[in-house]
Amino acid sequence: MFNLRLDNVSLGYGKQTVLRNVSFEAKPGEMLGIIGPNGSGKSTLIRGITRLIQPGNGKIFLNSSDISDINRQKLAKLVAVVPQNPTLPEAFTAFEVVLMGRTPHLGLLSYEGKKDLAIVKRAMESTQTLAFAERRVGELSGGERQRLTIARALAQEPKIILMDEPTANLDINYQIETLNLARQLCRKQKLIVVVTLHDLNLASQYCDRLVVLSQETVYCQGIPQAVINAQTIKNVYGAEVYVYPHPVNKLPATLIVSNKDK
Amino acid sequence: MAVESLKGSDTPKTIAIYPVQWRSRIYAIAGMDILLGITIVVTLGIGSIDVPFGTLFQLLLAKLPLVHIQPTWTNNTEIIIFDIRLPRILLAGLAGAALAVAGTTYQGLFRNPLADPYFLGVTQGAALGAVIGFMLPAWQMGSIPLLAFVGAVSAAAMVYAIAKVGRTLPMTTLILAGVAIGAFLAAITSYLMIVSGDSLHGIISWLLGSFSLTNWWQVAIATPYILVGIVIIWLYARPLNVMQLDEEQAQQLGINVEQVKLILLGAATLITAAAVCFCGIIGFVGIIIPHTIRLIWGPDHRFLLPLATLAGAIFLILADTAARTMLAPTEVPIGVITAFLGAPFFLYLLRQKKRAIF
Numbered sequence: 001m002f003n004l005r006l007d008n009v010s011l012g013y014g015k016q017t018v019l020r021n022v023s024f025e026a027k028p029g030e031m032l033g034i035i036g037p038n039g040s041g042k043s044t045l046i047r048g049i050t051r052l053i054q055p056g057n058g059k060i061f062l063n064s065s066d067i068s069d070i071n072r073q074k075l076a077k078l079v080a081v082v083p084q085n086p087t088l089p090e091a092f093t094a095f096e097v098v099l100m101g102r103t104p105h106l107g108l109l110s111y112e113g114k115k116d117l118a119i120v121k122r123a124m125e126s127t128q129t130l131a132f133a134e135r136r137v138g139e140l141s142g143g144e145r146q147r148l149t150i151a152r153a154l155a156q157e158p159k160i161i162l163m164d165e166p167t168a169n170l171d172i173n174y175q176i177e178t179l180n181l182a183r184q185l186c187r188k189q190k191l192i193v194v195v196t197l198h199d200l201n202l203a204s205q206y207c208d209r210l211v212v213l214s215q216e217t218v219y220c221q222g223i224p225q226a227v228i229n230a231q232t233i234k235n236v237y238g239a240e241v242y243v244y245p246h247p248v249n250k251l252p253a254t255l256i257v258s259n260k261d262k
Numbered sequence: 263m264a265v266e267s268l269k270g271s272d273t274p275k276t277i278a279i280y281p282v283q284w285r286s287r288i289y290a291i292a293g294m295d296i297l298l299g300i301t302i303v304v305t306l307g308i309g310s311i312d313v314p315f316g317t318l319f320q321l322l323l324a325k326l327p328l329v330h331i332q333p334t335w336t337n338n339t340e341i342i343i344f345d346i347r348l349p350r351i352l353l354a355g356l357a358g359a360a361l362a363v364a365g366t367t368y369q370g371l372f373r374n375p376l377a378d379p380y381f382l383g384v385t386q387g388a389a390l391g392a393v394i395g396f397m398l399p400a401w402q403m404g405s406i407p408l409l410a411f412v413g414a415v416s417a418a419a420m421v422y423a424i425a426k427v428g429r430t431l432p433m434t435t436l437i438l439a440g441v442a443i444g445a446f447l448a449a450i451t452s453y454l455m456i457v458s459g460d461s462l463h464g465i466i467s468w469l470l471g472s473f474s475l476t477n478w479w480q481v482a483i484a485t486p487y488i489l490v491g492i493v494i495i496w497l498y499a500r501p502l503n504v505m506q507l508d509e510e511q512a513q514q515l516g517i518n519v520e521q522v523k524l525i526l527l528g529a530a531t532l533i534t535a536a537a538v539c540f541c542g543i544i545g546f547v548g549i550i551i552p553h554t555i556r557l558i559w560g561p562d563h564r565f566l567l568p569l570a571t572l573a574g575a576i577f578l579i580l581a582d583t584a585a586r587t588m589l590a591p592t593e594v595p596i597g598v599i600t601a602f603l604g605a606p607f608f609l610y611l612l613r614q615k616k617r618a619i620f
Contacts, residue, residue: 050514076516083514089373089506091561095281100504104516108497111564156515 002159003027004049004192008058011041011048017056018044022218024211028190031183033197033207033224034207037237040213042196043084046162049194050081062160076104080153084164086145090138094148097137098124101155110123123154127181143174150181163195167202175199179206200254204228205246212236228252287565290558294572301576302355305583306347310590313339348617350476353484354596355575356475357537358547362490362574364537365548366555366567367495367530370502371523372433378548379414379534381437383444387417388538390451392468396461406468407480407539414535417447424528431523470595471544473582474602479541488547491533492571496524499563506561546600547574550608557611577604 003025010020010258019041027033035040047053049060051067060111062078070078080101088097101123102116124130127147132140146166153161163182167175179195183206186193197203203210204224211221214236222225230243233254246253292406303322307313314323321343333340361379365609368377378459379385395406421443425436455465501522505512509519538544551574555566581599588594 047510052513072513073516075516079514081411081511081514083511086511089561090555092503092506093560096503096562100507100515103500103504106500108500154598240443 002063002192003061004160006058007061007062007216009048009055009060010057011044011053011055013044013053017216019048020057020216022058022213024218024221026160026192026194026209027224028192030209031186031193031195031207033195033203033210034213035197035200035203035210036213036219041216042213043164045213046081046164046194046196049160049162050079051075054107073104075160076156077161078158078236079160080158082146082149082154082161082163082166084166084168088137088145088148090136092137093133094123094129094135094137094140094144095120095133097148098129098137098151098155099131101152104156119157120151120155123151126154126185127151143171143178144170145179146170146174146178150178154185158191160192160194161162163193165196165198167197167199175202182206200228204251204253207250224251228254230242270291277302283560287559287562291565291568291572292397293340294569294576295512298355298572298576298579301579302351305351305579306343308583309342309347309587311339311342313343318343337608349478349481350582350586351579352481353476353540354473354578356481356488357541357544357577358551358574358576358581359492360533360537360574361544361547361578362551363492363495363567364530364534364571364572366501366552366563367526368548369552370506370563371526371530372437373506374437375553376549377437378539378610379531380440380444382421382440382531383417383447384414384531384534385538385543386444386447386451388414389469389543390417390447390454390533392539392542393451393458393465394455396465396468397458398483399415410539412533414448414538415531418527418531419442430520467595468542471538471542471600472585472593472596473519473541474586474593475611476540484536484540491529491536495526495533496528496567497569498522499567501562502567503527503602541596544578544597544600546597546604550600550604551577554608554611557614 005025006022009022010017012018013020023047024032034045036042044053048055049067051072054068058188062070067075098120099112099116101118102112105116106112121130124133125186129144129147129151137145137148161182166178166182170178179202182193182195185191195207207224209222210224210227212219212227212232219236221231228243229252232239233239233241233243240257240259242255242257243252244255245251279290303318307315307318317339320331321335321340323329324333365378368379368381369375371377373380387408391409391411392406395403395409398405421436421440422431422445425431426441427435444584455462458465501512501517504515504517505519505522507515512519552566552570555569559565559569578596578600582596584603585594585596586601
């Protein structure tokens, strides 16, 4: 079975270390959430898994192969990224941007064939982006762009999708829609979905397991019920919150309380 | 792509339809090929001596093997057509194609609509090389193209070496290094021009560009550089598209960004140097042609690059024809024509379509 495994990984930029001794695993059909305060290294982790930066220590494995031994084009067939606030060229059409997802499958001399177009069309259908396939990216809303980058990731036909803050800048409806889509893809296509999130409630509702980053390393990991509690959140974020079982599904729900009356 | 055709399928294994724009862009490429052929033939007949179309056609046919036509033309006409006009038209076409493709490539790589060979100091390097050539003793004038070529390529290489940080090449550093080196070289050029004395007129003519001294060996030398460079750039059209995202996304889509940058910068610089070393500096082609194509047919480099190649060739052949006929027998510098005709047309297009073109 295909899996993603990080084994004692340290990541950083130059001499500055951002993460050390990070270990976790993810399996197909599993949605793994990465949570932690600002600057705790969530995006750095995604850069590491896509080999934009090399681990200083430890190894990252896809199946059993070290990703340092996989060339960039092969890696892009296995791992796709949905970046946070990506730069998208405004004059390109939505369709053309999704078509870029086929890049790792095409050589310099090959061209997009019927198969590639069918895959792009399916990716756009499942992300409900087909309706604006012909529009220019510059004319799209934030939510539409977000779905477009998900469609592009699907067009890569990857085994793993990494999503960096997919709900930032989206209203509550699009937040839910985006994560519903992510979970649906994860289950149906047996993908590994790794998603970094700020919102603890979304993390608890949507992720099967959570990895909590704090102080340059993994603070704890496990199912949401085991990870999200007032003490952990106090220790990791320094915020006073109340955690109680969600009235509908008993998953931990985090409530904030303002202290203006104190 | 017609959205209707995409929606109207009921099986999950959908039948993909090629986007309709692709068809119109392919027709545009075919149409431009024909237009280029027509342009070459028509401009061959125009000039100090107008050659009627019928005679021109017979002249061309007679050059084919196994065709024997009793000449109805003078030997002089044949020399004008084949030894003066044809090489000149071919070099103008090659230079136009090279400058348009190089402009498209620089703009794509820098993600900057104003990028052109000036950004890397290529043009200023060529100018300095040429000016040094003009100051050599008269019998060494033949070395001007070589010096211009060496100047262009070494300026770009210097900028590249300075901007490289470890194994990566940050594009902002590259532009800044290019602008600084370009200014430095331009300063030397200006000084040399002041002290050049009698060569000043020749230098200024060269700096404004001209095809008046074109001969067959120039075409023979420029052709392989320009054709090979253009084909290499065409092959990298898809990576260039993906690089319109940002470098991080391009890498995550499997592009070896540093390698693509090096290959494209190298190829674009080489074709620019091969073009300007014979005809001097011709501005504006590398800016207006790519943007005109983008305005009409969109920013997809797989179509943009071939269309820019053809349109650049057509545009410069027409501009050179105007340069040699407008005030005949005086030659108008071609740089004057390209800006004078090109700028208003481009402004017109810009007003027509007020939407994102890049």
